[in-house]
Amino acid sequence: MSIPHADLAAFVTVAEHLSFHRAAIARNVTRSAISHAIRRLEAQLGVRLLNRNTRGVSLTEAGRQLSTRLQQAFADIDQAVDDVNHFRDTPHGSIRITVPRAVGLTLVAPIVATLTRRNPGLSVEVSSNDGLVDIVQAGFDAGIRFGESLQQDMIAMKINFPLHFAVVGSPEYLAGVPVPQVPADLAAHSCIRYRFPSGVSFPWEFRKDGTTVQIEVHGPILLDDQELMIETALAGAGLAFVFAERVQAHLDSGRLVRCLADWTPQFSNLYLYYPDRTFVPAGLRALADLLRHPRAADLSIGVAVTATEVEA
Structure with a gap:
């Protein structure tokens, strides 16, 4: 049986006030509208809910039982709405983000740790994936990607956190070959190449x-993961071009040697992106705010722009 919720709400209001007049004032409608709603409800249920006489209104036994159940039901609805408000007002519930694997290790791990520590009611799911992901279809709230790979209908916020590339090789590998002095020297080297999905x-x-x-390097090994490239370089297979932040400990220990240090660039083309600016979940806003403030984790983030503007 399908009963208009407005008629049920009108009945609950009359039951609370035991007056058609006061119920009409409470619901900001006419007394006639309240009367019609009650008649429709009783006709559809086939049960009298209210006794009316010149002295006022009283509940029948059926009306008293229905009123009690509906009051609880409407209270549950109000609580459900309040629970949703938590997602708008405070970081609560969960958010899902997708990030490139190497960026996840370098950037996202400390950010997520800080985010969940500051917001105990929030849980974060991170999917590390170097492929292009349709975050709407895949059910993600947001993603972090390089600017050139963003979809045109995304809202994007630049993450002004510079990443540095480094050409590295093991001492064992470099012992048998001349150390490259300029990028063109790489033609004589075995390079561990990276392939996108x-x-x-x-x-x-x-x-x-x-x-x-820009150099097209050559070598017998082609990989799709920076961590595997680092391990392969440590094993002496050749030179790898990876994020310097990921190999700093190996450089400090001497297990890897950096080449072309005066040629390797700073890279700052990372963006936090999400599908729509309207009704952004509080958890996602907290993530963006954390990226926006440098003191949070030595990071900063630029002004929100559309993905179309990213390439302009």
């Missing part, structure tokens, strides 16, 4: 004194 190989780009050089 799309199948495209990642070119090695260098910058010095305003000059940018």
